[in-house]
Amino acid sequence: MDTSIENNTHLYDNHFNDVSSMFQNSTVILESGLPYSIDDTKETSNEKESHNDDNNEQQPLENEKLLLKEEVIECNVVNTTKNFDILYHIVGTIAGKDKLAKIIRYSLDLLRLLLVYFNGKLREKNPNLTVFYKNFNKLKGNYSLFKYFIKFPLTTIKFFLIFSFKSVEKKISFINSQLSTFRYILRFGYLPFYLLPYLDKLKSIAKSPHTIGKIALNETFLQDTLNIYYSIFDELDTLYKLNLWSNDQFYNIVGRHEAYSWQLDILLALKNNWLSLKSLERKELELQLKLQFKEEALELSNFYNNFNNDNDKNNNNNIINNNDNDDTKTEKPDSVISYSFSNSFSTSDIEQQLKSIKDQKLIVNLDLVRLSFDLMANTTDVFNMKVPTGTYSILSLCSGITGFIKIWINTRRELSSN
Helix, strand or coil: CHHHHHHHHHHHHHHHHHHHHHHHHHHHHHHHHCCCCHHHHHHHHHHHHHHHHHHHHHCCHHHHHHHHHHHHHHHHHHHHHHHHHHHHHHHCCHHHHHHHHHHHHHHHHHHHHHHHHHHHHHHHHCCCHHHHHHHHHHCCCHHHHHHHHHHCHHHHHHHHHHHHHHHHHHHHHHHHHHHHHHHHHHHCCCHHHHHHHHHHHHHHHHHCHHHHHHHCCCHHHHHHHHHHHHHHHHHHHHHHHCCCCCCHHHHHHHHHHHHHHHHHHHHHHHHHHHHHHHHHHHHHHHHHHHHHHHHHHHHHHHHHHHHHHHHHHHHHHHHHHCCCCCCCCCCCHHHHHHHHHHCCCCHHHHHHHHHHHHHHHHHHHHHHHHHHHHHHHHHHHHCCCCCCCCHHHHHHHHHHHHHHHHHHHHHHHHHHHC
């Protein structure tokens, strides 16, 4: 009985020594792996708390509020300056000037149509205004006009509204014609730069006819042909607006072919942008699957590592129970392999690529919307469709605004990257 008790106490002492040695080894490993000891962290945390208390006593809340207000003011100044810089760069480009002129032109055209509408309504409700207009031309001197105003105040006010609407309408029509000529001048002069490379391709085809499939039977050659087709009639239209030639019958032919060429160019651009959008969507789906696969691989790796850690704990308990004093090292090659496999590509790189694709999709979608508005507006000219008054102006204004938003986003990204 005493011997059994002594043996049990001896075994208990051995178990206690093994557990204490393992605990000391684990603390040594932890402290060797850290850049500081556990006691140091306690001291540093106490020092930080006392330092923060001193700073909190020295800095009142009012100073913090003032600093926050200054930061908000600085952020607002930076944003306004940045927007002004973006607008400055847009105005400095040909595409920016064209889009701004387009927005102004069709906005003024809609305003002109509103003035015409209100002018017609006033004339319909007040047919005696035509008689007043005839009598007004016979009036002489401000006294007679004042006397007429006293006698017929409402009629005089309505007449002056009609007269002011007429004058504003004429001024807007003049401004619109000038803006239209300005946009034609911005596009003028590209025909030689389209024509010379095109003639070189035709010469190479004439020298070696077997290369016609490689040079001519592709989308690039079709785009060059459409550019030349549109530029010829667009520049003839510009010369007509500058009064360098005048033939109304030939001008109608020029305008009709200009509409045809622009329609074909819009359809080809829509097709290219649609294919670009589908390609970006495929790339986005691949990256999303890649990111999802990485997350699942990380979860599997963590689960496998935790499983190995549990097995190691069970092995250590078995070692203690079996009184095995040998130093054993457990190797975990599989968990290392899984960890390196899960980190073979970075999550931040994938997220950055997804953000870039999202930005590109935004630009492509804006192009598709802009081209759709242009297609609807130009279709009314191609087929001579009878549409409500102002339809062409509304569609063109929407196209100009969408194009301006696209230029604004591209310019902002370019400035931020620089």
